[in-house]
Amino acid sequence: MSFSDASLTALRVFREVAERGTLTAAATALGYTQSAVSRQIATLERAAGAPLLERRHDGVRLTAAGRVVVHRAATVIDQIDATARELAGLPDERGTVRLGWFTSAGTGLLPRALAELRRTHPAITVISREGSTPALVRSLRAGTVDLALLASAPPYRPLDDESPPLRLRTLAERSLLLALPAAHPLAAGDAVDVDDLRGQSWIASANSGDDRLLGVWPGLDERPRIAHTARDWLAKLHLVAAGCGLTTVPASLAAVAPDGVRVLPVRGGPQERRRLLLAWLRHPLPEPAARLADALRGQSWIIQAETR
């Protein structure tokens, strides 16, 4: 029994697991049952002669051997898929970038950068998908995205501690803002004082993954009053407009807030900065990915200037 006995299916399953972080999620993504995935991993580990996953109560994490395997698996599967495309007579994907992005990049930075890129490099195709920061980091590791646009909050911990380390570039650094109903008493001035925020009602994001509670101004109350929970920005902003509560917004959304919503900075308290990061793993970055990175960087300067 050696790794050469591994099956392609097992590699595919393993990559999916590495990307999703749990066997269960990988199973549903693949249309398998959890038990099938568990078995595939088990036989792959037997073939590898070493555990590839560290089992934890909240999912699994890659071991050192697992990191070796997921990297190889990604290139193997890419080869197979490229062969399929080539045989089908489709153009190869040399001119394609796969981009992952965190939700609030979707209203400003992303569409502008894509428009810019289409103007300057019409031959480049961008395939993108939204995802949470940990999901995107796993996708980078699993080789299913080439480039990821991430947000990071203080204390700016590294995104993961695996090797090789992800390559990072900070695109912009901006302040977290507060969205409140135009009719709200605090909405009168040019800014809100942090102490006035205690005891308010909040509209939070559905807590996706291990992120901290989003949408509530950080560091205020132990147990803030969550009036509503929504994943969608448009829904959240309309809830604010309807006077249902307050929420935090990244600066990029200030420009697109609907009527009835005011977006203001918060005075006092610790600086709530957010960094916009570009992350990738492959080095050197393939040509089209580098061009996309340029476009994102160009647009992020504009945004940075707009909103400080």
Next chain:
Amino acid sequence: MSFSDASLTALRVFREVAERGTLTAAATALGYTQSAVSRQIATLERAAGAPLLERRHDGVRLTAAGRVVVHRAATVIDQIDATARELAGLPDERGTVRLGWFTSAGTGLLPRALAELRRTHPAITVISREGSTPALVRSLRAGTVDLALLASAPPYRPLDDESPPLRLRTLAERSLLLALPAAHPLAAGDAVDVDDLRGQSWIASANSGDDRLLGVWPGLDERPRIAHTARDWLAKLHLVAAGCGLTTVPASLAAVAPDGVRVLPVRGGPQERRRLLLAWLRHPLPEPAARLADALRGQSWIIQAETR
């Protein structure tokens, strides 16, 4: 059904078939039956959606799609095997060259070049194997050797007509010589006249593959008298010494002929030149392979000078 459904086993089998040139040979090499190989290829072709092999009465040849697939298959399998090594904690094969060589290189050029390389670059490991020209060409295409040392006779046809073309470099060009018993009447002078060769008894090589009859001076008789057949050079030369017949030898063997054998040039008739070729496919050639090529080139100059 798409190529993504291909299995690793099928790819392995396919590479072996591409390398051996017949399903049967691949089957015995893999320890399978011929029918198993036939089925694997059939399902792989179904997955690819196109025939990968052209069936001929004497084996199979790759189609255009087959060439695409064998190339990808080689890199996939290499990845898998590299993973296996890495997981086993073995050193990776970056410092290894896989060389293929035609039989008569084994007495002079090859050992000298390897000794030279070990002196100048002790870190490089060479794994080599003997093979016929068509077998080695297939091995280059299948990615199981990095470099091949080949012989070529006029009219110096291209080794194959597939794409991408093999990269070639001529190392030396030498005359074909004649080995005859020291006691033979023709062995008296410094050279033999081509017309005296008609009607002689010959010691031929076992006709391996589709090569023409080897060991008999070319262009003489329609049906030469073959007294003995042997694959091994040492055996052939001792048969000559025992007076059992004549045979042709490449110039590189002149120096190692045993007592009782004379090696002489042949006067008259068309020039019977043999080219020593170095062939490879990957470009650029990996570093250790390039160093081996240098060593072979260096030694071939010496040989060329020795024997003109």
Next chain:
DNA sequence: GAAGCTCATGACGGAATGGCATACCAGGGT
């Protein structure tokens, strides 16, 4: 026309694979 080589294919048995149900474990809320 028989022998010898090639590849293809029908029949069949055993191994691999995925589904289901269930067991187990840890953390959080009541």
Next chain:
DNA sequence: ACCCTGGTATGCCATTCCGTCATGAGCTTC
């Protein structure tokens, strides 16, 4: 203290897959 909810592992089963064996069909050589 309890259960609920997330996670993974595993016994049992049906099916599918993948080999072998035996045979057939086509072509070349003698």
